[in-house]
Amino acid sequence: MAALRTVPSRKRGPPVSTTVPTEVDRAAAQPLHRRILFPPSSPAETPRILHSSAHETLDPLILDLIALSLRAYVTPWYNGSISRDPDKAFLQAVMAVLIHVVQALEVRLAAVDWADVLLAELPEVLANHYRDWDSAVERAGGGTAHNLSVDEMFHSLQPHIAIHLRQAAEGETTARHRVTPEVDRVYLRALVDRLLKLLLPPEDYRSDTERAIVREIIVAVVFGTVFNRVAQPWFIHGLIAKQLEAREAERAVMEKALSAEDRTASTGLVDKALTALLSLPLLLASLASLASTFSALSSSTRTTSSNLSSSPPPHQSLSALLLAILPSSAFLSQLVYLVSLPLAFFSSQLDSFLAQSVTEHVCAASTVKAAMEGAIKGMFPNDGWPAPKEDDPDEEAQDELRRRCEEALARALSPFLPSLLFPRLPPEPPDPRIHLARHLLRPLACHTANVHLFLSIVDLVVGKVFPELIVAPED
Known part of the structure; x- marks a missing residue:
């Protein structure tokens, strides 16, 4: 009888894998920067970079960007065909x-009033650039010019010590113009050397070889790419x-x-009216919150005005x-005259609101x-690797990129704007918005103007982040 005794069955779960993770599996599970900068069995902890609360994000x-840059631009020439850094000690030192x-940089960037830079000083630079x-378009080709x-x-209206013009060589992408801009390498080397003195550890800056290598990489690769390629109109x-087009x-x-939701939804008129009634308390609450926000901004107007006193008010610059x-x-x-009248009464609140918006959203x-x-x-x-270097497009491809840009911007504009802004519209192109888009993009079609604009922005940002580099003008 004992042999006939039944044994209660047990529920069987999913089969348990007894496979031990290999070194390859453990390495693949690590973050990207760990796989590039550290050996698989390294016990070193990932360093913390930022001091702010956003360091976890x-x-x-930042570590991925550092790791990918070192793998693409440092490892090939350092290791070569024979690995001289099996423990990746050199990569970790860099x-x-x-x-x-x-x-x-984090300490210096946190000390900059970016609301003042983005709302007052940068718009002023852009406005002067357009003017x-x-x-230049009005005066070029005339007797006085x-x-x-x-x-x-x-170039004569915006002289800069670091920019000079040379005659465009035949076959260059700017050959349709008589001249092409060049940025002085001596100026860039002096600027980068001063920045390295303020950013590098003292022992690294004292190394002439290390400082020269880093300086030439920044001058030739970073600034060279920006001014030679990124500043091109195409x-x-x-x-x-x-x-x-993506938007x-x-x-x-x-x-x-x-x-599709509208076609499938069957909300009746009564439901919509009920929804509107139920949303009234939320609307009143939002209006009350907005009123309290403006009152708080009004109380903090003196502080904000003192912070923005070094430049024109943001609403005037915009x-x-x-x-x-x-x-x-x-x-x-x-329209500007009519809008300026109420802005004169609420300018302080508006400037404070704009500065707070930049701080909360842009930064x-x-x-x-x-x-x-x-x-x-x-x-x-x-x-994770850089794209192969592509040749610059020919003039036909450049014209195609310009046409795509104008058409995309025209589609984003309201169809009523051209008739309001232009007293007379030309018969061509057919869509008046393309005429307005060309007007908005007018200085971007010039390589010389783009180089001047980029270098002006570089001077502005460097002067704010490194104020000790600013030379006071002579009286």
């Missing part, structure tokens, strides 16, 4: 120096076109999804930029994260 991205530089371009081209006239046109595609997908970019017209002049960790993710994807698009 931004530190991995990483430690770069972390020191990032930490020094000088319009003046001695038949100077637009590039030469603009590059800027292509960048703007890609951004606008247009996202908007089309969202509109398609909303239209208004001046708007007038410089848009075509001059009676409608725009009357937020999420914005920095999105910018760093875009930089990593743009610099290393081929599965």
Whole structure:
């Protein structure tokens, strides 16, 4: 009978894997920067970079950017065909120096009033850039300009010690112009050397070889790429076109999804009225919150005004930029005059609101994260490796990029704007918005103007982050 005794059955779970993870599996599970900068069995902890509370979000991205840059630009020439760094000690030493530089930059960037820079000083630079371009176009080729081209006239209106013009060689991408701009390498080397003195650890800056290598990499690769390629009109046109076309595609997908929801939804008139009634308390609460926000901003007006006292008020700088970019017209002049009247009463609250918006949104960790993710994807698009160098497009391809940029910007503009801003519209092109888009993009079609603009922005940012480099003007 004992043999017939039944044994209660047990529920069997999923089979347990007895496979021991290999070294390859453990290495693949590590973050990207760990796989590049550290050996698989390294017990070293990942260093903390930022001192702010956003270090958990931004530190991995900064380390990934450092790791990918070292793998692409340092490991090939250091190791070569024979690995001289099996323990990756050299990469970790370079990483430690770069972390020191990032930490020094963090302290300096936190001390800058970015609301003042983005709302007051940068719009002023852009407004002057548009005004000088319009003046160069108006005066070029005349008797007073001695038949100077637009590039030469603009260069004379915005003289810079680091920029000079040379005759464009045959076959260059700027051969359609008589001259092409060049940025003085001596100026860039002196600027970068002063920056390295303020950012590098003292023992690294005292090494002449290390300082010279880092300086030449920054001058030749970073600044050379920016001024030789990024400042080209076709590059800027292509960048703007890609951004606008991507947003247009996202908007089309969202509109398609909303239209599908509208077709499937069966909300009646009573339901909509009930929803509107239920939303009234939320609307009143939001209005009360907005009123309290403006009252709080009004109480802090003196503090904000003292912070922005070194430059024009933000609303004035933005208004001046708007007038410089848009075509001059009676409608725009009357509109600015009418808007300026109420702004005179609420200018302090408006400036404080704009400064607070920049601090909360533009300088937020999420914005920095999105910018760093875009930089990593743009610099290393081929599965973590740089894209192969492509030849500059020919004139036909450049014209195609310009056309795409103009059409994408025209589609983003309201169809009523051209008739309001232009007293007379030419018969061509058929869409008046393209005529307005060309007017908005007018200085970007000149390589010389783009180089001047980029170097002006570099001077502005360097002067804010490194104020000790600013030389006081002589009386």
